[in-house]
Amino acid sequence: MPTDFLLSAIVLTPGVVGLLLLATPREAVRLQRWVSLLASVATLVFAAVAWSRIDPANASFQFVEARTWLPSLGIGYRLGMDGISLVLVLLTALLQPIVFISSWRSIHDKVKGYVVAMLLLETGVLGAFLATDMFLFYVFWELMLVPMYFIIGVWGGERRIYAAVKFVLFTLAGSLLMLVAIIYLSFVFHSQTGTWSFAYEDMLRASVPMGQGFWHSPQMLLFAAFALAFAIKVPIFPLHTWLPDAHTEAPTGGSIILAGVLLKLGTYGLLRFNRPLFPEAWQRATPLFLTLAVIGIVYGALVAWAQKDMKKLVAYSSVTHMGFIVLGLFAGTLTSTQGALLQMVNHGLSTGALFLLVGVVYDRRHTRMIEDFGGLAAVMPLYTGAFLIATLSSIGLPGLNGFVGEFLILTGAFPRHPAVVAVAATGVVLGAVYMLSLVRRVFWNPLAIEANRSLPDLTWREVLAFAPLAFFMVWIGVHPGTFLSLSEAAVRRLIGG
Amino acid sequence: MRADLIALLPELMLATLAMAVLLAGLASGKARHGLLGAGAVLALAATGVTLWLAAGATDPGAHFFSGMFVLDHFAIFFKALFLLTAALVVLLSHDYLKRNDYRPGEYLALVMFATVGMMTMASGVNLAVIYVGLELMALSTYILAGYFRREVKSHEAAAKYFVLGAMSSGILLYGLSLIYGATGTLDLATLARVLASAKPGPSALVGVALLACGFLFKVAAVPFHVWTPDVYEGAPTPITAFMSVGPKAAAFAMFLRVFIGGLAPLAASWIWLVGVAAALTMIWGNVAALTQDNVKRMLAYSSIAHAGYALVGLVAGGPAGVNSVLFYMLVYTVTNIGAFGFVILLESRGYAGETVADYAGLARRHPAAAFGMLLFMLSLGGIPPTAGFMGKLYLFAAAVNAGYVWLVVVAVLMSAVSLYYYLRIVLQMYLREGDGAEPATLVAAPWTERVIWACGVAVLVIGLLPAPFLAAARAMAGAVGLL
Numbered sequence: 001m002p003t004d005f006l007l008s009a010i011v012l013t014p015g016v017v018g019l020l021l022l023a024t025p026r027e028a029v030r031l032q033r034w035v036s037l038l039a040s041v042a043t044l045v046f047a048a049v050a051w052s053r054i055d056p057a058n059a060s061f062q063f064v065e066a067r068t069w070l071p072s073l074g075i076g077y078r079l080g081m082d083g084i085s086l087v088l089v090l091l092t093a094l095l096q097p098i099v100f101i102s103s104w105r106s107i108h109d110k111v112k113g114y115v116v117a118m119l120l121l122e123t124g125v126l127g128a129f130l131a132t133d134m135f136l137f138y139v140f141w142e143l144m145l146v147p148m149y150f151i152i153g154v155w156g157g158e159r160r161i162y163a164a165v166k167f168v169l170f171t172l173a174g175s176l177l178m179l180v181a182i183i184y185l186s187f188v189f190h191s192q193t194g195t196w197s198f199a200y201e202d203m204l205r206a207s208v209p210m211g212q213g214f215w216h217s218p219q220m221l222l223f224a225a226f227a228l229a230f231a232i233k234v235p236i237f238p239l240h241t242w243l244p245d246a247h248t249e250a251p252t253g254g255s256i257i258l259a260g261v262l263l264k265l266g267t268y269g270l271l272r273f274n275r276p277l278f279p280e281a282w283q284r285a286t287p288l289f290l291t292l293a294v295i296g297i298v299y300g301a302l303v304a305w306a307q308k309d310m311k312k313l314v315a316y317s318s319v320t321h322m323g324f325i326v327l328g329l330f331a332g333t334l335t336s337t338q339g340a341l342l343q344m345v346n347h348g349l350s351t352g353a354l355f356l357l358v359g360v361v362y363d364r365r366h367t368r369m370i371e372d373f374g375g376l377a378a379v380m381p382l383y384t385g386a387f388l389i390a391t392l393s394s395i396g397l398p399g400l401n402g403f404v405g406e407f408l409i410l411t412g413a414f415p416r417h418p419a420v421v422a423v424a425a426t427g428v429v430l431g432a433v434y435m436l437s438l439v440r441r442v443f444w445n446p447l448a449i450e451a452n453r454s455l456p457d458l459t460w461r462e463v464l465a466f467a468p469l470a471f472f473m474v475w476i477g478v479h480p481g482t483f484l485s486l487s488e489a490a491v492r493r494l495i496g497g
Numbered sequence: 498m499r500a501d502l503i504a505l506l507p508e509l510m511l512a513t514l515a516m517a518v519l520l521a522g523l524a525s526g527k528a529r530h531g532l533l534g535a536g537a538v539l540a541l542a543a544t545g546v547t548l549w550l551a552a553g554a555t556d557p558g559a560h561f562f563s564g565m566f567v568l569d570h571f572a573i574f575f576k577a578l579f580l581l582t583a584a585l586v587v588l589l590s591h592d593y594l595k596r597n598d599y600r601p602g603e604y605l606a607l608v609m610f611a612t613v614g615m616m617t618m619a620s621g622v623n624l625a626v627i628y629v630g631l632e633l634m635a636l637s638t639y640i641l642a643g644y645f646r647r648e649v650k651s652h653e654a655a656a657k658y659f660v661l662g663a664m665s666s667g668i669l670l671y672g673l674s675l676i677y678g679a680t681g682t683l684d685l686a687t688l689a690r691v692l693a694s695a696k697p698g699p700s701a702l703v704g705v706a707l708l709a710c711g712f713l714f715k716v717a718a719v720p721f722h723v724w725t726p727d728v729y730e731g732a733p734t735p736i737t738a739f740m741s742v743g744p745k746a747a748a749f750a751m752f753l754r755v756f757i758g759g760l761a762p763l764a765a766s767w768i769w770l771v772g773v774a775a776a777l778t779m780i781w782g783n784v785a786a787l788t789q790d791n792v793k794r795m796l797a798y799s800s801i802a803h804a805g806y807a808l809v810g811l812v813a814g815g816p817a818g819v820n821s822v823l824f825y826m827l828v829y830t831v832t833n834i835g836a837f838g839f840v841i842l843l844e845s846r847g848y849a850g851e852t853v854a855d856y857a858g859l860a861r862r863h864p865a866a867a868f869g870m871l872l873f874m875l876s877l878g879g880i881p882p883t884a885g886f887m888g889k890l891y892l893f894a895a896a897v898n899a900g901y902v903w904l905v906v907v908a909v910l911m912s913a914v915s916l917y918y919y920l921r922i923v924l925q926m927y928l929r930e931g932d933g934a935e936p937a938t939l940v941a942a943p944w945t946e947r948v949i950w951a952c953g954v955a956v957l958v959i960g961l962l963p964a965p966f967l968a969a970a971r972a973m974a975g976a977v978g979l980l
Contacts, residue, residue, distance in 0.1 A: 070964055072971065073894065113927075135890075139881040146880060149920070153928045161928055165920065172916055176909035183890075183897045183905075190898075 003053055006063045007079040010046045010089065011127045011140075014039050014096070018119030021112060029111045033104060036115035040096040040122065047086075047093035056083050056486045059493035061132055061201075069136075074186070074197035078133040083487035084271065084341060084494070085129045088264055091348045092129065094468060095260045096122050099253040101465040102356050106252060106363050107155060114155060118253065121147040125261050129268065134182045135198040138175070144262065145171055148254070156249040163242075163249035170242040174229035181225035185277070188218070203277060210280045223281035226274050227289075233266030234322050236289070237296035247315035252359030255311070259318050259355060260348035267325045267344055271337070275329070276494050282330075289330045294423050296323030301430035305437075310361075310368045313438060314354045317394065320427055321347045324409055327424055331413030337491050338484055339408025345483065346393070346401040346476065353390035353469040357383070360462055364455050370438065375447025382458045384443050386466050391439055393473045395432045401476035501561040504568045504620075507548040507576065508613050514540035515609035522602010530601050534591045534944075537605040541584045541612070548576055564684060565623040570972060574823055575619035575750045578830060582743045583612040585834045585948055590735040592942035593841055597645065597733075604644055608739065611637035615747035622758075624673050624683040627751050631669075631715070634744055635662050641739070642732040654731025661714075661724040669711025675704030685759030692762040705760060705767055709774075712755070715748035716804045719777040726789075729797035730851075734844060737793060738837030741800040742830040749807055749822060757814055764814070772812045772904060778805030779911040786918045791851050792840055795918060796833070799877060802915060803829055809908055810892045813899040816971075821891035824970040828876070828888035828959060835952030836873040838945050842866060856925035866946065867926045869953040874919040876956045879912050884959035891967070 017039035021032055054062055061080025069077045081089070099118060107114050120143065127140030145168060153164030186198050189206040197203075211217035214224075232239045243263075247255050275282055300319030307313035325347070328340025360383060361376075362368050377384040389400070396402040406428060414421045447453060458466070476483060502509070518537055525532065555561075557569045586608060594601050610633060617630030639662060643655025677683055679701035680691045692701070714721035729737045756767060782802030789795035807829070810822035843855065860867040876885030889912065893905045959966050 070967070072964075072967060139886075142881045142886075146875065150927065153924065161924060164928070165917065165924070168920065169913065169917060172913045173910070176913050177906070179890075180893065180897070180902070180905050180909055183894050184902065187894075187897050 003050075003063045005065065006046060006050055006053075007065055007081060007130050010043055010050065010093070011079065011123055011130055013043045013046065014119040014126070015123030018116045018123070021116055021119070024112065026112055029108075032112050032115050033100070036119055037097060037100045039119060040093070040100055043122065043126070044093040044097060047089050050081060050086060051090060051486075054081065054083070054086055054486070057489055059083075059489040064132070072196070073135075074195065074199070074202075075135045076133050076199060077136060078199055079127075079130045079136075080132040081130055082490035082493075084268070084490045087341060087345055087483060087487050088129050088261075088268060089126060091264070091345050092122065092125050092261045094472070095256060095348060095352055098352070098356070098465045098468065099256050101461060102256070102359060103251065103253040104461060106359065110154060113150065114253075117147040117150045118257070121151070121257060125257075125265065128265055132200045133198050134185065134200060134203060137200075138179055138182055141175060141178075141265070144265075145175075148258070148262070151254040151257075152246055152250045155251040155254065158249070159245070160249045163245040166242050167246045170232050170239070174232040177225040178229035181222045184218070185222060206277075208278060217281070219278050219281045220284065223274055223278040223285060226278075227270065227285070230266040230269040230274065233269070234263055234326060235266070235319070236292050236326055237299055237319065237323070238292075240296070240300075240319050243318065244312055244315045247318070247355075248309065248311050252355060252362070255315075255355040255359075256352045259315075260352035263318065263322055264344045264348060267322065267329060267340065270326070270329055271341070271491075271494060276496070279496070286330050286332070289326060290417060290420050293323045293326040293330065294420055294427075296320065297327070297424050297427035298430070301427050301434060305430065305434040308370055310358045310370055310438065310442070311355070313370075313434065314351060314358060317354075317431065317435070318347070318351055320431060321351065321394075323427070324406060324424065327413060327420065328409035331409070331417055331420075332495060333412040333416065334488075334492060334495065336409050336412025337495055338488060339405050339410075339412055341487055341491065342401075342476070342480060342483060343405030343409060346405045346473075349469050349473055349476075350390055350393040350402055353386075353466060353473075354394060356462075356465060356469070357387050357390060360458065361455070365451065370441050372449060373442045373452060374445035374449065375443070376452065376455065377443040378447055379453060379455050380457045382463070386458065386463075386470070387443070388439065389470050389473065391435045393477075395435050396428060399474075399477045401473045401480070404476060404480040500555060500559070501566075503551050504555050504559075504561040504566060506551045507544050508616050508620075510547050511540065511544040511609055511616070512613045514543070515606045515613065518609065519602055519606035522600060522606065525602070530591060530595045533601045533605055534587055537587045537609060538584050540609065541580050541587070545577065545580045548573065548580070560622065562626075564686070565626045566620050567622050568620060571750075571754070571819075571823075572616075572620040574970065575746065575826075576616045578746060578827060579612050579615045579619070579743060582739065582746070582830055582834070583608055585952070586735050586739040586743070588944045588948050589738060589834070589838055589841055590733075591944045593733065593735050593844075593945070596942075599645060604641065607637045607641050607644075611641070611739075611743065615743060615750075618747045619750040619754075621751070622685045622754070624676070624685070624688075624755070624759075627755065628670065628673065630747075631751065632666065634747060635666065638736075638740060638744055641736045642728055644736065645733050648731070650731035651733065652731075654728045657724055658728045658732075665711050665714035665721065668707050668714070672704045672707030672709075672711060675700050675707065679704060685755065688759040689761055692760070697763060702763070702766060705763055706770070708755070708760075709767055709770055712748060712752045713771075713774055716745055716752065716808070717801050718774050718804050718808060719781040719801065720774075722778070722782070722801045725801055726794045726797040729800070730791060730793045734793065734837060734841045737797075738834050738841075741796070741837070742826075742833050745800065745804060746826045746830065749811070749826060752811060753819055753822060756811065757819060768812060768814075771808060772901065775805050775808035775812055776904060776907045778802065778808060779908055780805075783911045783914045783918075786915065789918070790853050792853060792856075792922070793851055795853070796836060796840070799915065799918070800833065802911065803833075803877070805911075806889060806892055806908055809896050809901070809904050812901055812904060813892075813895040815895070815899060817891075817895040817898060820967075820971050821888075821895040824891055824963075824967055825888040827966060827970065828884040828956075831952045831955040831959070832873050832876040832883075832885055835869060835949050835956065836877065838949040838952065839866060839870045839873065841945050842942055842949070853921055853925055856922055857929040858926070860927040861930075866949060869949045870926065871923055872953050872956050874923050876960070878916040878919040880916070882957070882960045884956045884963070887960055887963040887967075 064080045067077040124144035131137035208219040304316035328336040393400040614633030621627035639659045645651035786798035876883035879889040
C-alpha cells in the first residue's frame with residue numbers, strides 16, 4: 001500500500017463518509033450505524049498501517065503531504081506524522097469504533113445526525129493531530145467545535161443546552177486569541193524572512209523576540225495566547241469549570257471522545273507548539289504551570305471524592321489526571337515528557353472505559369447516583385470485573401497502564417522539582433481513595449434497592465466495546481516500551497534534549 | 498466623448514432598462530410577477546455583460562468625463578458585486594411580493610435605480626459624482642423601505658430612514674463644502690496633492706470629521722447606527738437583505754475611495770477616529786444583538802457588527818487592507834442574503850416567523866433549509882470551513898500586518914460573543930422541539946429556495962477554496978491608487 005495519501009486517508013475517511021451519510025434517508029438507521037462503524041474501523045486500519053510503516057528512529061515528520069491552498073499567505077494543506085502524533089492518532093482511531101459500538105442501542109433518536117457529527121468530529125481531531133500547517137491546525141481545531149456542540153446539545157442530559165453553550169463559548173474564547181497569535185507568528189516570520197508561511201517547520205525557525213516584562217514581550221504574549229487556548233481545552237485549573245458540565249450532560253459516546261481525545265488536544269498543543277516555538281517563555285511560565293497542575297491534581301481529587309454522581313466523579317478525576325500530564329510536560333525532562341505522552345493515552349483508555357461503564361448502568365437504571373446502587377457485584381459479575389480493571393488502571397496499579405505513566409512523570413520530575421512531586425504524589429493516594437470508595441459503594445455495599453436485583457450483566461456488545469480498552473491497558477502496563485519507543489525520538493527533538 | 502460613454506454604458510443601460518421595467522409594470526398590472534421579475538434579472542445580467550465589454554474596451558487607468566469618473570478594477574469589482582446582489586434580491590422578492598400582493602413594477606425599477614446609484618458611487622473619483630450616486634441610491638432605498646404601504650411598520654421604517662438619512666446626507670454635504678472651501682477642489686487626486694503639499698487648516702479637518710460621520714452613518718457604524726434596527730425590522734424583508742449588503746458595500750466603496758485615496762495625506766488625523774468607531778461598532782453591535790428576540794433585529798445588529806469588522810480592514814489600509822475589505826464584502830453578501838432568504842421563507846400566512854422561538858424544531862421539518870441556515874450562521878460567526886472565516890482571516894491578517902493588533906483582539910473577542918446569538922438560532926432549529934401550537938412551516942417559495950441553495954454553495958466553496966476569489970479581489974485592488 002503506497003503511503004503518499006496515507007495521512008489524508010486517515011484524516012478524511014470519517015468526514016467524507018459522514019458527509020455522504022448526510023444524504024441517506026432518516027429512516028435508514030441500520031445502514032447509518034453500520035457504515036459509520038465501518039468507516040471508523042477503516043480509519044483504525046489506516047492508522048495501523050501508519051504504525052507498521054513509520055520509522056520511529058526518525059524524529060521528523062513522515063508520510064508528508066503538502067499541497068498549496070492559499071498561496072498568497074503561504075498557507076498549505078500540510079500533513080505529517082511523527083511518533084507523538086502517531087500515538088495519539090492510534091488512540092483516537094481506537095476509541096471511535098468503541099463509541100459507535102457503545103451507542104449502538106443507547107442512541108436511537110436522530111441516529112443520522114449523531115453518527116455524522118461523530119465522524120466529522122473524528123476528522124477534526126485527527127486533522128489537528130496531523131496538521132503541520134498552523135492554519136490548517138486551526139481549521140481542524142475549530143471543526144471540532146460544532147459537532148461537539150450538537151453532540152452535547154442534542155443527545156445530552158437535562159441541562160444539555162446550558163452545557164453545550166458553555167462548552168462552545170469557553171473553547172472559542174481561547175481559540176480565537178490563538179488565531180490572532182498564529183497570524184502574528186506568521187507575521188514575525190514574514191518580517192524576518194520576507195516570505196509568507198504558516199508551515200509549522202518554518203515557524204520553528206522564526207525567533208520571536210522575548211522583550212521585557214509581559215506586555216512588551218511578543219514571545220510571552222504569543223505563549224499566553226496559545227497556552228490559554230490549550231489550557232481551556234486540557235483543562236488546567238482554574239479554567240476547568242466547563243468540563244464537569246459538558247461531561248455530565250454529554251451522552252456516553254460524547255463523554256468518551258471528550259475525555260479520551262479532545263482533552264488531549266490541549267496537552268498535545270502545549271507540547272507541539274508552546275514548547276518548541278516559545279522556549280524562553282516556556283521556561284518563564286514553568287513555575288506557574290507546575291503550581292496550577294499541582295492545584296488541579298489535589299483539588300480535582302478532593303472534589304471528585306465529594307461527588308454523588310458517578311459521571312461527575314469520573315469527570316473531576318479527569319482534572320486530576322490531566323494535572324499529572326501538565327506536570328510531566330512542564331517538568332521538561334525526557335522521562336517526564338514521555339510519561340506525560342503515555343499518560344495521555346492511558347487517561348484516554350481508562351477514563352474512556354469508566355465513562356463507557358457508567359453509561360452501561362445508566363442505560364439500565366437511568367440514574368448515575370452512587371446512592372441508587374450497591375451490591376452490584378452479586379448481580380453483574382462481568383460488569384464488576386470490567387469496572388475493577390478500569391478503576392485499577394485509573395488509580396495506577398502496577399501491571400496496568402496508569403502506573404507506568406504516573407511513575408515516569410513523577411520520577412522524571414523529581415530531580416528538578418522534588419517539592420512539586422511530593423504534593424502531586426498525594427494525588428495518587430487520593431485517587432485510590434475516591435475510586436475505591438466508589439467501587440465499594442456501588443459494588444459491595446448491601447444490595448438494598450429492589451430495582452438493582454434484576455439488572456442484566458454486560459451484553460456481548462458491551463464486552464466487545466470494553467475488551468480492546470482492557471487489552472491495551474494490560475499491554476501498556478506490561479510492556480510500555482512498545483509505545484515509548486515510538487515517540488522517543490520525536491519527543492527528544494521537541495524538547496531539544 | 499465616445500470613450501466617456503463607453504465607460505458609463507453599464508449605468509446608462511441599467512437606468513434605461515429600469516425605466517422600461519417601470520413602464521412595463523404600469524402597463525401590465527400586478528398579475529405579471531414572473532415576467533417583470535425575469536425582465537429585471539435579464540436586465541441586470543445584460544448590464545453585467547455590458548460591464549464586462551466596457552471594461553475590456555477601456556483603459557483601467559483612464560479617467561472619463563473630465564477626470565470625474567473611472568472604470569478601474571476596484572470599480573469593476575464593486576459593480577459586479579452590486580449586480581449580483583441586485584439579482585439575488587430580485588429573485589428573493591419574487592415569491593415575497595406575490596404572496597403579499599404588492600405590485601412588482603415600481604419595486605423592481607427602484608432596486609435597479611438604487612443599483613445604478615451604487616455603481617456610480619464605485620466609479621466616482623470626484624466628491625460631487627460620488628454624492629450624486631449616493632443620493633440616487635439613498636432615495637430609491639427610502640421608498641423601497643416603505644414599499645409595503647399596508648404595513649404600519651414599513652411606514653415607520655421609511656420615515657425614520659428618510660429623516661435620519663437626509664440628515665446624514667446634510668452632514669456629509671457640509672463636510673464636502675468645507676473641504677472644497679479649504680482646498681478649492683472636489684477631485685480626489687487633486688485633493689490628495691493639495692493636502693499633501695500644505696498643512697491643512699482647521700476647516701479642512703472639520704470637513705474630514707463631518708465627512709467621516711456621514712460615511713459612518715451610511716455603513717451603520719456606532720454611534721451612527723441607531724436607525725438600523727428599526728429600519729431593518731420594518732422594511733420588507735428582501736429590502737432589508739438588500740440594504741444590509743448593497744448600500745453597505747457601496748458605502749464601503751466610497752469610504753475606501755475617499756479616505757484611502759483622496760484623504761490619505763490626512764490619515765494620521767482620521768485613522769484613530771475610524772479605528773475607535775470600528776472597535777465601538779464591533780462591541781456594541783455584538784453585545785446588543787445578544788438580547789434581541791426578533792430575528793430581523795438581531796440580523797440588523799449583526800450587520801452593524803460586520804460593518805465594524807470591515808472597518809478594521811479600512812483602518813489597516815494599504816493594498817492588503819483594501820483587498821481584504823473587498824473580499825469581505827463578497828463573503829458577507831452571499832452569507833447575509835442567504836440568511837435573509839431563510840427569514841423570508843419563514844414568513845407565511847400572517848405568521849411573521851420573526852422571533853427566535855419560531856425557529857424551534859425547524860431542522861426536523863425542513864432539514865435542507867435549516868442546514869443552509871446553519872451554514873450562514875457559522876459563516877457570520879466566522880467558523881471554518883465557511884466563507885466568513887476566510888473573510889475574517891484576511892481582515893485580521895491585514896490589520897496585524899499594519900500593526901493594529903489591539904483592534905484584532907477586540908474583533909476576535911467580539912466574534913466569540915457573536916457566536917452566542919448565531920448559535921441561538923441553530924439551537925432553536927436543531928436542539929429544541931417546536932411546542933406544536935402553530936409550527937412554523939416554510940411556504941413553497943421555489944426562487945427563494947434556489948437563492949438559499951446558491952448562497953449556501955457559495956459559502957462553502959469560498960470557505961474551502963478561497964484562492965481564486967482572493968486572487969480576483971487582489972487583482973481588483975491591485976491598482977490601489979484608487980484615484
